[in-house]
Amino acid sequence: MSVTFTCSIDDGHPSDLKVAELLARHGLTGTFYVPIKNREGPPVMAPSEIRALSDQFEIGSHTYDHCFLKSVNIVESHFQVTEGKKQLEDILGKQVKGFCYPGGKYRPGDVEIVKASGFKYARTTVNLCFDVGVKPYEMPTTVQLYPHNRNVYLRNFAKSGDWMKRQKGLGYAMLEKDWTRRLYALFDHATRSNGCFHLWWHSKDIEEHQAWGELDRFFSYVSTNVRPENRLTNGELAERYF
Numbered sequence: 608m609s610v611t612f613t614c615s616i617d618d619g620h621p622s623d624l625k626v627a628e629l630l631a632r633h634g635l636t637g638t639f640y641v642p643i644k645n646r647e648g649p650p651v652m653a654p655s656e657i658r659a660l661s662d663q664f665e666i667g668s669h670t671y672d673h674c675f676l677k678s679v680n681i682v683e684s685h686f687q688v689t690e691g692k693k694q695l696e697d698i699l700g701k702q703v704k705g706f707c708y709p710g711g712k713y714r715p716g717d718v719e720i721v722k723a724s725g726f727k728y729a730r731t732t733v734n735l736c737f738d739v740g741v742k743p744y745e746m747p748t749t750v751q752l753y754p755h756n757r758n759v760y761l762r763n764f765a766k767s768g769d770w771m772k773r774q775k776g777l778g779y780a781m782l783e784k785d786w787t788r789r790l791y792a793l794f795d796h797a798t799r800s801n802g803c804f805h806l807w808w809h810s811k812d813i814e815e816h817q818a819w820g821e822l823d824r825f826f827s828y829v830s831t832n833v834r835p836e837n838r839l840t841n842g843e844l845a846e847r848y849f
């Protein structure tokens with residue numbers, strides 16, 4: 608056993624292409640969750656760009672137009688899940704197996720819709736986990752790449768449950784004030800405990816915080832510490848553990 612690395616990048620922003628280049632340069636892989644368009648305004652990659660990404664990376668669905676499923680009725684939720692999948696499959700010419708709940712906002716009924724729509728697994732925004740959990744349609748993460756202050760971790764911790772399992776991660780997140788040091792502390796814990804490190808982010812945040820250099824250094828650290836066979840897309844991770 609040794610540490611496993613996966614990452615996921617949400618929203619299909621055009622700067623995902625820059626992220627993909629960086630991941631490839633370090634021999635890493637991951638999953639891009641792409642809506643067809645984004646109701647919040649930011650641009651989404653063109654179909655040809657999404658297709659190009661899918662040559663090397665997994666593409667997952669993120670609803671039709673980045674809809675928080677919890678905020679709409681079940682009929683609209685069904686449309687968002689199925690239409691997002693169908694249009695993405697038309698763009699890619701292949702099956703889309705992974706789904707990610709926008710904003711991490713969903714109800715038990717939305718999980719059933721995702722299952723019934725033919726997805727094989729789904730990812731949430733629950734953090735501070737070092738394993739894939741026990742629910743293939745509610746896979747947790749370890750940490751979002753973002754300069755959050757400590758209160759955000761406390762809030763997410765309080766509302767997401769699984770406290771016994773997540774308290775170790777909370778400890779590391781609270782210990783480090785600097786967000787990049789926090790990243791390394793959480794990754795080192797995953798390494799020591801032969802766990803799974805799942806990093807996720809929005810590429811436009813990297814752009815806004817001018818964090819490309821930090822990301823480059825962190826990927827370099829990851830590729831030094833994670834064996835090639837343990838660098839997985841979210842889909843490969845789900846297949847390995849469920």
Ligand SMILES: [Zn+2]
Pocket residue numbers: 617618669673709710
């Ligand atoms: Zn999103």
